[in-house]
Each structure stands twice: as structure tokens, then as C-alpha cells.
Amino acid sequence: MSLREILNHRRAVRHFDPTKPLDNAVVRECIEQATLAPTSSNLQLWEAYHVTDKKVMEALTTACFNQQTARTAQQFVVFVTRQDLYKQHAKAVLAEGIEEIKRNSPAEKQEKRIKKQTLYYAKLIPFIYSRGLGLWGLVRKVLAQGIGLFRPMMRQVSESDMRVVVHKSCALAAQTFMLAMSEAGYDTCPLEGFDSLLVKKALHLPHDCGINMVIPCGIRLPDGVRGERFRLPFEEQYHQI
Numbered sequence: 001m002s003l004r005e006i007l008n009h010r011r012a013v014r015h016f017d018p019t020k021p022l023d024n025a026v027v028r029e030c031i032e033q034a035t036l037a038p039t040s041s042n043l044q045l046w047e048a049y050h051v052t053d054k055k056v057m058e059a060l061t062t063a064c065f066n067q068q069t070a071r072t073a074q075q076f077v078v079f080v081t082r083q084d085l086y087k088q089h090a091k092a093v094l095a096e097g098i099e100e101i102k103r104n105s106p107a108e109k110q111e112k113r114i115k116k117q118t119l120y121y122a123k124l125i126p127f128i129y130s131r132g133l134g135l136w137g138l139v140r141k142v143l144a145q146g147i148g149l150f151r152p153m154m155r156q157v158s159e160s161d162m163r164v165v166v167h168k169s170c171a172l173a174a175q176t177f178m179l180a181m182s183e184a185g186y187d188t189c190p191l192e193g194f195d196s197l198l199v200k201k202a203l204h205l206p207h208d209c210g211i212n213m214v215i216p217c218g219i220r221l222p223d224g225v226r227g228e229r230f231r232l233p234f235e236e237q238y239h240q241i
Contacts, residue, residue, distance in 0.1 A: 007179070011187070022217060027181070027217060034048065043086060048079055049076075060194075076217065081166045081211075086126070137161070199211050
């Protein structure tokens, strides 16, 4: 399918065919394709939980308020934010970045570029992503507003702002996954209606992770799509400047 055909095919499916199971390997491949989605600073602070165990699926169905799309799902994929892993991920990205500079940068520019990368991932990223009962975010916010008086400055640096950044990156991965599933002929339904504590309990997740999206998966029945797709007039959303 072309990209437009994939986009038109993807719908939020509310009723899946119980007689048509999914190939685990295909779903796994779609999740692997989701890893190609961009993330802020390439930190990749997300994880995907591919759920095929029936008991866990029952627990997730309960957590999703027993919605039909969850009850009839053949599998689930749950996208989770992991801001708590920023130190490990920053260290890994920095190590690879240094090696990439050594491989591909001119010798006379390597030292400067490595120093810049090290400053960013070893100093700035830990400062921006650290959490401490909102206090670190307040310090960052005051500092950003002060610097912003003299030059352009990223101002969304509070702890809640950084939580949004991590969720945005995770959502890009979730959307990439759903498009990959559509290309494979499979259907999905992104859910935000769920009890996050019950989802974490079902998947044995740490308390400080975030549940970005619960995605039931399957193959649609004729009544699985509720009506024709509605979108606001393009002119209301498109602004050329």
C-alpha cells in the first residue's frame, strides 16, 4: 500500500474478529519498526509490552473498563514512558555519538564535537530530565525565564513539561507502530481510557513509569469501525505563513 492507502486503512477498530489470530512475529516486527520513530534528543525513553498471555490480556481488559475493543482483542501492545532511564540512555547515546564522530568527522574537528556532545548528554540532559518533587523543575523554569530575557531559550523545562516531552516521543513510536500494523493488514485501536494503576499491576511495571497508550490489536469485523471518518475542514487546521 502507498502511505495514503495505509493512512486511509488505519482506523480505531472497536470490534475484532475472534476467529482470526495474529502472527506474533508480524506484530513484533511492527514494534521493531516503531523503534525508527524520532525521539527527543534520541533518548528513546519508551518501551513496548507485547501481550499475548490470556490472563494478562484479561487483566488489561478490566483495566480498560471492559470496552469491546479490549474484550475482542487478539493481542495488546502497551507503550510505556521510561523517564527514569534517562541517565542510562544518555550514556548509551553519548558513547555511540563519540564513536560516530571518530568514524566520520574530520580529525581536526573531532575534539570540539566530542566536547560538545559530552556537555550535552553528560551535563545538560541530566539537568533537564531530573526530577525532585517539582523543585528541580521550578529551578529550571526560573533559570530559563531569566536567560530568555537576553536570547531565545527553551522555556518548557518544568517537571511537567519534560513529562510531556517524553510522552510526545513515545506517541510518535505508537503511531509508527499502528501504521506498520496497518501496512501488515492488521488493525489497532489506541486507547487512553484505562486505569493506569491496574495496567502497571498487570504488567508488573515500576510505579514511576507512565502509561502512554494501550493498543488492542486484531483484524476488524464489519462493525468494527463506527461510521465514516470525520475530520474538521482542512482550511481550519492549515495555515501557510
